[in-house]
Amino acid sequence: MAVVIRVLLVDDDALVRAGLSMMLDGVGGIAVVAEAGDGREAIAAADAHGPDVVLMDLQMPHVDGITATRRLRGRPRAPEVIVLTTFDTDENILRALRAGASGFLLKDTPPAQIAEAVALVAAGNPMLSPAVMRRLMDRSVAQSDRYERARTALAALTPRELEVALAVANGRSNAGIASELAMSVTTVKSHVSSILTKLGLDNRTQIALLAHDADLV
Template sequence: MIRVVVVDDEPMVCGFLRTILGSAPDIEVVDEAHDGAAGLDAVRRGRPDVVLMDLRMPGMDGLTAIEHLGRLPDPPHTLVLTTFDADQYVLRALRAGATGFLVKSTPPEELIGLVRTAAQGHTVLSPSAARRLVAASTDRLSAHDRARDLVATLTERELQVLTGLGEGLSNARIATRLHLSEATVKGYVSRTLEKLGCANRTQAGLVAHDAGLAD
């Protein structure tokens, strides 16, 4: 079972997500909370695989909560819940460690599949959305310079793998493109994340966009 915690200050949103996700035989909503601090408590109690986190909440906001979740020994995969996919706070949340985001207008039939994707550790973020988020960054030029310095430490093969991450490709698709085994690509991904100081594939993908590797 995929264990999910929902954190949103609107009870109706929580109820909607409970209903939709609860209809899947392999997903269980184990708890819900209505602010960031209560969300952290719910995560500690329920030990979920996936957290759906709103950003704009009273008290502790979602961004702060995501930063706290990232410090846990075994953090869950956190998906940002947002109304607009170009929200500045979304970009900050991704840099803080969120796996991806869900727009609140996501059709119910797609929601279950996206939660399953996140539970497997894959990024829930389309390349087009990533482009909009990076373009919206207020410090894009400085981010570009930082990213170029980071990628300068990578080997040619690691750069190729990072480019694939920036395009939202899975390990299998990167392996096909580079004519490597999936296990080899997995090793390259791990080393690349370590060199870049990234906590997950999403952060590495943003570095690729900032560095101009992925259009």
């Protein structure tokens, strides 16, 4: 007997659920076993029907898709979760993946690719739409560029100035830095002024951001 992948659809739009159900039920080896209109209903439906894969919207009332994903993935015999949404911001992508989602697709993904994603994720393989993969790649490159620029900039500081810069980044006041590094407040102010000049920055917040980009705090 062929293995059938059991799918739970979670979306607050009944028309979206109806369209997905019709499309997936027409694919061999996939069966939609339940639907839910929000994250709270999704958890109850998962308990009742034991799906293998959940297609999860993000923006829903009561319990959102990220929260529902985290709760589902934290359970024994957890189903795989594919986020299916129109909101592809970097924040949403990363939050969904950190919550345990195995896939992230946009709602304009062709039906055949959604069905393919269900099969791949059910088999233990992650699935990201090309647009989402590109966003993650661009973000990774941008982070790498910021890291290198920050490290290069901070290399212009003396060891003492770097200590002061890191203390600033950690939220220390001038008096706190003076006590921590055994120097006068006047000396701390002089170092901060020198740091701002060398790095071409305008304020202490920018020092903190640079230290963060350099992965030093």
